[in-house]
Amino acid sequence: MAMDVNGVSIETDEEGFLVNLSDWNPDVALELAKGESIELTEQHWEVINFLREYYDEYQIAPAVRVLTKAIGKKLGPDKGNSKYLYDLFPYGPGKQACKIAGLPKPTGCI
């Protein structure tokens, strides 16, 4: 599968995740979010940026707890919980937010 972003064809897998992680840029994120029916707000971008920073350092998405804690530290304890993240990304902060952030889908016994 492929999607068109600013005239460039970007390849995605059958679940809509990027095939080449280096294809990601903010416009690609907007397009991926459209596919998820999510309008990206500043709050979404805070999560997306954290995911990308973490991935750059560890080559994997952060554990749910690591993510909620980091968001809590950065944005205040009222946002450091999974409810806040599920409100932003209803299909799950792990999978849906990772998709928009251009990360591979975390899979396993999760």
Add this chain to the structure above:
Amino acid sequence: MAAAPNFEVAKLTGEITVPKLREGAMAGIKSYNANDKMQEALGFPGALVEDWHDRAIGKMGELLKKYRSLQVFMDACVHCGACTDKCHYYLGTSDPKNMPVARQELMRQVYRRYFTFAGKYFPKLVGAKDLTKEILDDWYSYYYQCSECRRCSVYCPYGIDTAEITMAGREILDSIGVGQKYSNEILGKLIRIGNNLGLPGPAILDTLQGLEEDVLDETGIPVRFPLDEEGAEVLLVTPSADFFSEPHVESLIGYAKVFHAAGISWTMSTKASEAGNFGLFIGSYENMRKAALRIRDAALELGVKRIVVGECGHAWRVAYSFWNTLTGVGDGAAEADEFAKKLQAQLDHSVPQPSHICEFTHDLLKRGVIKVDKSKNDHRIITFHDSCNVSRASRMGDMPGGQFIIPREVIKMVANHYQDMAPGTTHEATFCCGGGGGLLTDDLMEVRVKGAQPRMEAFKDVVDSNKVNFLALICAICKAQFTKVLPYYGYDMGMVGGVHQLVGTAIELPGLGAGPVEEEAEEAESEAAAAGDE
């Protein structure tokens, strides 16, 4: 929180009923195929090979010779029908091809055609069929609608194990280039990186350091989560989901508190950062062994005396039933296997090798080495779901049925309110969670939700009658599956948790400077023994 499903979800009644047949109800279900990279990483062809027909039949012949069980299962069925209403996927989907006998028949029809006299010469008379592309598609669809839970085998008068037929079906499919994305991608990560999630060492370390902070904040006690520490007594091998997911991580915190309270040195390992082994699911002995050898390497490098397995159902089957010959954990390694022999000499054989975390904790609770305040769990009314692989493919402790008794005893020793689900849905008759055996993937959500229905009916019964609000589990797949599936049936995902989450809630942690706990316990034990003598 779950989005509206694009399939019908049954309304629970609290009773399990056998549905009317709906032919082809799940025929369109097909999970995503593995791509060439995922296939080749496991030694399989990247895509369907041109001579797939001959190679599939060749592979079947090979498996029939290699596994005598498969040969017997192909021949022994008398179509008595005892299994027909025993599969949770049949009960939940009404598709007759999800009856165990029909699932077996998918392979048996081909077996007859190529491997029996009557089938070779009078195929129509005996229902023998050529292997066609359509049959191959059916195999892929329905062998990935079986969780290899073995419930049907309990009721078969001949003991035919559909799980083994499913495994053989998947092995044949893999050998001709048709693999499943979910299982094969994950198994590749396990063999390459060391765990199903693909967590590299630094990510595990970062997560564990975070947990140390959290527990310190919460309790004021510096409970450690050691990683790669040479000379530790115990190596804990647990599913990588325990590092990553909720509610899994709560059990990991529970294990750490148990080791801390008992004063036993332990470590986890980046190399052996996964208990699970999807090599079992796809019937690939070679890949199962490759994955299991990481655990042997880690145990040898770290010099541990004991190996304990965390809450993971199929991992415990692999550990309990296969590790001895695969890796040398336990007895039975081949004479020529130098490293297995070395590991056997290294391990302490006065304790079970390997040990399940439940039998480990159970022993400590019974001997009074760790103490608990049961009332801390008073807000919970708990029921326990027996995991399929633990129940029907392993044991715990030294008594028959220990795998049923020990987890329940652990729960009852740390909590005041416990209620079993209905007989016929527990112990060896337990229903699968619906997500086992390689089906825990989003693209099989309909199969998972429908397959969970029998368990959900039994759960509803104890929720309604006994106000149960906590479903205790000892398997990472069960935890992930129920967390996802409960909301489809109107329950909160927060009702799901691990047995060691309960232990972690109730356990009393000795503070800084507390004396050696083992000694205190021994004193208490000898006092108790003396009191008994009087």
